[in-house]
Amino acid sequence: xxxxxxxxxxxxxxxxxxxxxxxxxxxIYQATGLINFAQGEMAxxxxxxxxxxxxxxxxxxxxxxxxxGCSFVGGILIERLVIRPVENAPMLSIVIVFIGLLVVFNSxxxxxxxxxxxxxxxxxxxxxLELIAGTAVPMHAVGVVVVTLAVMALLYFFFRFTxxxxxxxxxxxxxxxxxxxxxxxxxxxxxxxGLAASVGAVAGMMVAPIVFLDPGMxxxxxxxxxxxxLLGGIGNPGGAVLGGFMVGVMENLVGTYVPFxxxxxxxxxxxxxxxxxxxxxxAGLFGKVSVTRV
Amino acid sequence: xxxxxxxxxxWGLRAPSWKKLSMATxxxxxxxxxxxxxxxxTFQFTLALVYAIAILGLNILTGYNGQFSLGHGAFYAVGAYxxxxxxxxxxxxxxxTLPVAGLVCLVIGFLFGLPALRLEGLYLAVATLGLAIAVxxxxxxxxxxxxxxxxxxxxxxxxxxxxGLPLSQDQWxxxxxxxxxxxxxxAVRNLLRSRSGRAIVAIRDHHVAxxxxxxxxxxVKSLTFxxxxxxxxxxxxxxxxxxxxxxxxxxxxxxxxxxxxxxxVGGLASISGAVYGGLFLQFVPNVxxxxxxxxxxxxxxxxxxxxxxxxxxxxxxALGRVWEGINRRWGSKDLHRASIATGPSTRxxxx
Numbered sequence: 076x077x078x079x080x081x082x083x084x085x086x087x088x089x090x091x092x093x094x095x096x097x098x099x100x101x102x103i104y105q106a107t108g109l110i111n112f113a114q115g116e117m118a119x120x121x122x123x124x125x126x127x128x129x130x131x132x133x134x135x136x137x138x139x140x141x142x143x144g145c146s147f148v149g150g151i152l153i154e155r156l157v158i159r160p161v162e163n164a165p166m167l168s169i170v171i172v173f174i175g176l177l178v179v180f181n182s183x184x185x186x187x188x189x190x191x192x193x194x195x196x197x198x199x200x201x202x203x204l205e206l207i208a209g210t211a212v213p214m215h216a217v218g219v220v221v222v223t224l225a226v227m228a229l230l231y232f233f234f235r236f237t238x239x240x241x242x243x244x245x246x247x248x249x250x251x252x253x254x255x256x257x258x259x260x261x262x263x264x265x266x267x268x269g270l271a272a273s274v275g276a277v278a279g280m281m282v283a284p285i286v287f288l289d290p291g292m293x294x295x296x297x298x299x300x301x302x303x304x305l306l307g308g309i310g311n312p313g314g315a316v317l318g319g320f321m322v323g324v325m326e327n328l329v330g331t332y333v334p335f336x337x338x339x340x341x342x343x344x345x346x347x348x349x350x351x352x353x354x355x356x357x358a359g360l361f362g363k364v365s366v367t368r369v
Numbered sequence: 370x371x372x373x374x375x376x377x378x379x380w381g382l383r384a385p386s387w388k389k390l391s392m393a394t395x396x397x398x399x400x401x402x403x404x405x406x407x408x409x410x411t412f413q414f415t416l417a418l419v420y421a422i423a424i425l426g427l428n429i430l431t432g433y434n435g436q437f438s439l440g441h442g443a444f445y446a447v448g449a450y451x452x453x454x455x456x457x458x459x460x461x462x463x464x465x466t467l468p469v470a471g472l473v474c475l476v477i478g479f480l481f482g483l484p485a486l487r488l489e490g491l492y493l494a495v496a497t498l499g500l501a502i503a504v505x506x507x508x509x510x511x512x513x514x515x516x517x518x519x520x521x522x523x524x525x526x527x528x529x530x531x532x533g534l535p536l537s538q539d540q541w542x543x544x545x546x547x548x549x550x551x552x553x554x555x556a557v558r559n560l561l562r563s564r565s566g567r568a569i570v571a572i573r574d575h576h577v578a579x580x581x582x583x584x585x586x587x588x589v590k591s592l593t594f595x596x597x598x599x600x601x602x603x604x605x606x607x608x609x610x611x612x613x614x615x616x617x618x619x620x621x622x623x624x625x626x627x628x629x630x631x632x633x634v635g636g637l638a639s640i641s642g643a644v645y646g647g648l649f650l651q652f653v654p655n656v657x658x659x660x661x662x663x664x665x666x667x668x669x670x671x672x673x674x675x676x677x678x679x680x681x682x683x684x685x686x687a688l689g690r691v692w693e694g695i696n697r698r699w700g701s702k703d704l705h706r707a708s709i710a711t712g713p714s715t716r717x718x719x720x
Contacts, residue, residue: 109491110491110494110495112498157674158680161677161678164681165489166491166678167431167437167637168681170439170491171496171629171673171674171677172673172674172677173670174439174626174673175669175671175673175677176670176674177670178623178626178630178666178667178669178670178673179666179667179671179674180666180671181666182664182669182670185666186664186667209685211641220464223596237550295502296621297502298498298499298502298503301495301498301499303501305492305495309434335512338704340506340507341506342499342502342503343506343507345503346496346499346500346502346503347501349495349496349499350484350496350499353492353496354484357492359535366701
């Protein structure tokens with residue numbers, strides 16, 4: 076029972092990280108119909124910025140928010156400078172540009188900060204938290220879940236209750252009509268990229284204390300992010316978040332209780348989830364089936 | 370061929386003769402290079418050929434059929450491991466392992482292609498990316514260690530040149546690889562110029578129209594995936610023989626991405642482009658590495674993005690434009706037309 080609860084909480088914690096990443100994928104997907112393959116590496120790069128700030132002596136939380144801000148600006152710049160020129164290019168070109176970004180971020184991070192694995196501080200206290208008598212779970216895990224939920228809540232309120240959020244949703248849903256009512260669609264897209272980059276940065280900073288910081292840390296996480304987003308429905312932010320949590324929990328339970336998987340085949344679990352979802356229910360659990368006219 | 374075309378000349382030679390002449394030059398250079406280079410240089414050229422085959426495989430799928438794959442490194446790995454396991458564990462000679470590796474990848478490619486049929490565009494990209502990320506972990510898996518050697522990988526012996534030929538091992542491997550490369554390239558060229566090849570391209574260009582014309586799109590797409598995986602698997606098999614070593618971490622996601630880089634740089638949907646891509650993958654990183662160890666990948670990334678902006682046709686597309694320019698400047702109009710009609714970019718022929 077102890078083991079089960081511990082694994083559940085650990086699963087929710089990693090699930091929260093996948094959920095954040097899945098959410099940032101969905102935000103860009105909804106706005107542009109594209110999957111940003113560089114999302115994980117962008118998050119990794121942000122985490123390195125945070126690491127540099129913390130190492131320069133800045134306290135954790137100011138560094139955290141400064142990093143989120145930097146990522147926001149960075150996301151906007153990427154959309155404006157790199158993505159915009161190929162906006163109307165064939166899908167293949169855009170995917171190749173995304174992969175190019177992935178490679179550039181990865182190598183530049185390795186160039187600046189070397190490939191040595193670095194520890195990353197956790198803002199949460201070290202001592203474990205006793206949830207139920209006798210069952211202790213790491214504080215960081217609980218903290219991750221709380222932070223993830225806070226981010227989701229913030230985004231929800233932003234998109235649901237602010238005029239800017241409404242404009243962004245409109246621009247994503249119907250660019251032509253939005254332009255006609257005076258919404259700057261291009262600017263909204265750039266904002267979306269900025270927000271997605273910030274959410275990714277949060278995911279990176281939350282996962283780094285668990286997996287340690289190195290330029291390759293996000294590739295596995297990105298795969299889980301994909302799995303979460305696809306499972307929940309790539310067109311549905313709430314679904315993607317739920318999907319992320321589900322994938323996290325599933326990963327931990329399968330790793331613990333299915334003997335032949337263990338820790339060694341965890342990534343394969345994500346691959347299997349992805350393939351199964353796109354085969355059985357491409358729209359995901361909570362997504363709407365979309366029909367395109369040819 | 371219309372008579373007007375055959376009479377047109379550039380510097381006294383007709384367009385088909387120019388083509389033959391340039392092919393012959395390339396052939397002579399390819400044969401002479403290992404005889405005048407050091408063993409290490411020869412080894413590098415061999416690897417460039419290996420990459421060219423792998424890129425060609427990816428190009429069949431992505432360039433000609435329009436299906437994404439960000440995970441062709443996985444098939445390269447399967448080919449390499451098939452060879453390594455057969456050679457190291459069962460002492461099968463290397464030349465027998467090659468067709469087996471191709472066959473294994475053909476089957477695996479077909480099986481992966483079956484579900485892939487239902488995956489449109491981006492979903493396929495995600496699934497193949499997943500494959501690429503998961504492969505090193507699968508290769509390290511404890512229960513397979515008896516065959517794969519786990520993290521340690523497998524060391525294999527370099528084959529000697531046969532029949533007492535006066536060639537070093539590296540030179541022999543070069544010629545062996547060259548022969549396989551030529552065979553694969555001719556086979557792929559013939560495939561793409563055949564009825565099946567036109568079906569493959571038709572699916573890329575408009576899959577509903579292709580279906581309406583009676584092409585079994587599901588089958589053709591799966592088979593394309595299989596052939597593509599088979600090519601890349603053969604490349605992996607040759608690569609393992611040449612490098613004499615396979616280990617899980619050399620088949621990571623970046624291997625797949627480098628094939629993508631090679632394809633984009635060489636030219637999408639171009640057969641000759643695969644060769645430029647292979648040479649690029651082998652030699653540009655060496656130059657870039659002198660700046661920093663991370664530089665080759667930064668260069669790769671910039672090339673990926675830069676080519677999409679400025680040269681979407683890759684090197685072969687640019688060369689094609691140069692060739693057309695020469696024709697327009699110095700050749701007669703007929704020659705210009707002839708080069709277009711016979712060029713690999715158009716597969717419309719009167720039958």
